[in-house]
Amino acid sequence: MDFGFKLSPSSAVNLDTVDRRRYDRLVQLEPDALTCIGCGSCSATCTAAPWSGMSVRKVILGLQRGRDDEVDAMLSRCMLCGKCTMVCPRGINTRHLILTLCRLDKNGEAVR
Amino acid sequence: MVNRTPVIAVIGAGIAGLEAARQLAALGYEPVLIEKAPVAGGHVAEWNRLFPDMTPASEVIRPLLEQTSGIRTCLDTEIASINRLKDGFNLVLSDGSSLICQAVLFATGFHLFDASKKEEYGYGIYDRVITNRDLEQWFNTRHDPRVDHPKAVGFVHCVGSRDIKAGNAQCSKVCCITAIKQAIEIKEEFPDAEVYCFYMDLRLFGKKYEDFYIKAQRDYGIHFIRGRVSEVGEAIDGRVVVKAEDTLSGKPVRVTLDLLVLMAGIVCNPDAQHYAREIGATVDEDGFLKSRNNLAAITESSRPGVFFAGACTGAKTVPETLAEARSAALAIHQYLSKRG
Ligand SMILES: Cc1cc2nc3c(=O)[nH]c(=O)nc-3n(C[C@H](O)[C@H](O)[C@H](O)COP(=O)(O)OP(=O)(O)OC[C@H]3O[C@@H](n4cnc5c(N)ncnc54)[C@H](O)[C@@H]3O)c2cc1C
Ligand code: SF4
Ligand code: SF4
Ligand code: SF4
Numbered sequence A: 001m002d003f004g005f006k007l008s009p010s011s012a013v014n015l016d017t018v019d020r021r022r023y024d025r026l027v028q029l030e031p032d033a034l035t036c037i038g039c040g041s042c043s044a045t046c047t048a049a050p051w052s053g054m055s056v057r058k059v060i061l062g063l064q065r066g067r068d069d070e071v072d073a074m075l076s077r078c079m080l081c082g083k084c085t086m087v088c089p090r091g092i093n094t095r096h097l098i099l100t101l102c103r104l105d106k107n108g109e110a111v112r
Numbered sequence B: 001m002v003n004r005t006p007v008i009a010v011i012g013a014g015i016a017g018l019e020a021a022r023q024l025a026a027l028g029y030e031p032v033l034i035e036k037a038p039v040a041g042g043h044v045a046e047w048n049r050l051f052p053d054m055t056p057a058s059e060v061i062r063p064l065l066e067q068t069s070g071i072r073t074c075l076d077t078e079i080a081s082i083n084r085l086k087d088g089f090n091l092v093l094s095d096g097s098s099l100i101c102q103a104v105l106f107a108t109g110f111h112l113f114d115a116s117k118k119e120e121y122g123y124g125i126y127d128r129v130i131t132n133r134d135l136e137q138w139f140n141t142r143h144d145p146r147v148d149h150p151k152a153v154g155f156v157h158c159v160g161s162r163d164i165k166a167g168n169a170q171c172s173k174v175c176c177i178t179a180i181k182q183a184i185e186i187k188e189e190f191p192d193a194e195v196y197c198f199y200m201d202l203r204l205f206g207k208k209y210e211d212f213y214i215k216a217q218r219d220y221g222i223h224f225i226r227g228r229v230s231e232v233g234e235a236i237d238g239r240v241v242v243k244a245e246d247t248l249s250g251k252p253v254r255v256t257l258d259l260l261v262l263m264a265g266i267v268c269n270p271d272a273q274h275y276a277r278e279i280g281a282t283v284d285e286d287g288f289l290k291s292r293n294n295l296a297a298i299t300e301s302s303r304p305g306v307f308f309a310g311a312c313t314g315a316k317t318v319p320e321t322l323a324e325a326r327s328a329a330l331a332i333h334q335y336l337s338k339r340g
Helices: A021-029 A031-035 A041-045 A056-064 A068-075 A083-087 A094-102 B015-026 B042-046 B058-067 B132-141 B175-189 B209-218 B270-279 B318-339
Strands: B007-011 B030-034 B072-074 B079-085 B088-093 B098-101 B103-106 B129-131 B152-159 B194-199 B223-226 B231-234 B240-246 B251-257 B259-264 B306-308
Touching: A021 A031, A021 A056, A021 A094, A031 B209, A041 A056, A041 A083, A056 A068, A056 A094, A068 A094, A083 A094, B007 B015, B007 B098, B015 B030, B015 B042, B015 B058, B015 B318, B030 B098, B042 B058, B042 B132, B079 B270, B088 B103, B103 B270, B103 B318, B129 B132, B132 B175, B132 B259, B152 B175, B152 B251, B175 B194, B175 B209, B175 B259, B223 B240, B306 B318
Parallel strands: B007 B030, B007 B103, B030 B072, B103 B306, B129 B259, B152 B194, B152 B259, B194 B223
Antiparallel strands: B079 B088, B088 B098, B231 B240, B240 B251
16 A cells, blocks of 8 residues: 555664674685774775775675675675775785675675 | 981872882882772772783782882871971871871872763663773672673773763773773683674774784674764663664664673862862863973972872873873972972
């Protein structure tokens, strides 16, 4: 039935129920991802960011908060140029992290 | 015969007072320690292990107490009044005696912010909410029914600090690193627990502090969420529900916890203000004692013969406090030498 309005879904993150399986698997394979400080250097330098919204910072954060859909949309924009890796102050191999992540489905299982 | 050794009243026998008294005695003066608590050692005597090397606090306190055992120490003693004399000061103590001295050193330290004043965090209302001090005590005694094999633990940074409404605009400086230290200790104790730190900024300024942070992230998987906890409620099973904004993603977050630790901040000691005013020294806008010069003369007040050491002028770490205590002893030595 159409009431002429609809409820907007809540954007709140409930950490009690959040599904972090893909993140947990990622940090097993790429432990450096744990040390991200959310500084945004990667996004600031990213060649794809200005047109596509790609951001390694947001990818890592999105995984921690169980926002898999947002993460996949961003990953598909990456050109694997590797600029982000050059600027990360924690020395995270972000390009490699993106490649590893592309091989994990949302349950953290290897897909290819 | 008149005793010509100059006497220095050291108010407060925390680590600042003890270290300064030890140095003054070594320089040939007669320090007298006045401590209102029944034991010496101040706040550090309440802590369990100290950042950044996890040194037991007793390893700092014990040698200080041993090396000051020959110094006159009045425990359980408060100051009834202080007067300035022509060339010194007269302190009337709570036991009725009076002490004539040539210089006064304030080593009166800080107060821990009373966390129950931030009602929205529920300290004293909910059973699962404790403070940084309570947790140190639990590490010492292992007795606290509120700490019962928690599976999810949160740390709230900046409780009563950086909070103009709570009357404290200043940063307490030691609580970011203390939260990280305690979060690691909780993880060591309860490896299966999820641990969250809710911070506004992480201020990890000191030697090895950033390494501690990296360790907390990489080796212990502690979750850092940038956002100030706005409210805490109690769930039907007695656990606490915490709400904050994850400001990095711009989304509200909520989480249910078995234990919430409030990082109560370092605030001024009102006693110190009272005595300082009585003796003619100045109190700063933040309520701490005001140094003559914050760069070059941090241990000197604007009143000749009155000196400061340690957390009475603002938040300090242990090494900073000890260094200041030594520096204050030298400043007193110079002052007394000049007077002849
Ligand atoms: C939760 C917490 C954990 C910390 N952990 C660490 C750590 O791991 N490592 C580190 O480097 N630093 C740590 N610190 C900082 C450390 O506690 C301070 O550096 C230290 O306590 C300062 O010593 P102080 O002697 O100046 O003051 P205090 O320790 O406050 O001592 C002041 C003394 O003066 C006495 N006094 C006060 N007023 C009067 C009066 N009117 N008359 C007589 N006596 C009086 C008090 O009873 C007390 O004994 C921590 C702080 C907090 C809050
Ligand atoms: S590798 Fe991808 S994320 Fe990194 S800068 Fe290049 S396009 Fe951006
Ligand atoms: S540059 Fe590195 S530390 Fe900074 S946000 Fe990107 S991945 Fe994280
Ligand atoms: S040290 Fe950290 S927790 Fe403490 S008041 Fe400063 S910013 Fe807040």
